[in-house]
Amino acid sequence: MKKIIFILFLTMSTFSFSQNDEAFVDALVAQKMAELEMQANPEYFYRKEYCDGNSQAFTLRNGELCTSKNTYYAVYLFWREDENLRFQKFDNCGRFSPFTISASKQMARSLKEKEALKAEKIRPFASNKLNDATSENSAMQSCHKEYKFVFEGVTFEKSFKDIDLVEKSKKESKNANHNKSLALVKLEGEISELVRNFETAGKFFREN
DSSP, rough: HHHHHHHHHHHHHHEEEEEOHHHHHHHHHHHHHHHHTTTOOOOOOOOOOOETTOOOEOTTTTSEEEESSSSEEEEEEEEEEEEEEEEEEEEEEBBBBEEEEEOHHHHHHHHHHHHHHOOOOOOOBBBSSOOOOOOOEEEEEEEEEEEEEEEEEEEEEEEEEEGGGOHHHHHHHHHHHHHHTTHHHHHHHHHHHHHHHHHHOOOOOBOO
């Protein structure tokens, strides 16, 4: 019996485990933004995404198991460096290596519309049906996107839920056509496609 307890204790002592929350992710991003603020004319923005209660776990390069605490948060940070557009991902388990990307024509066009990005407002999902509490809609209600922009010394933020932009809302939402025309929604579409392509291509490498 003592031998079994000793083995269990030895196993637990050699097993490394970490669990981090939103504050941990925010601190990593804030540290990077502080570095960017040292530039002559800082220009950057990020997108944070999360679904309430959706937890994820990863095995890090050093063998340590890392999990999100309650909710998994991913932040994608974009910034100008000389003539290049740089990109870096952060999540509950640390930083990913940054790299240079090429902005699509639509993404470049959206980023030039700074006043529109600041002034336009995404309208919340509003169903044309009296009762639209489907399980799919309920799941989308729990998923969020948050943006923060720093352009020419001006800082502003935007946020919305995934359901506000869902494609099928063309038939169900009173605000679908309005939202689809916004610069932020067009930028969101470009970033979502960019992230999916990077995930598929295995472009994300953890620094830790």
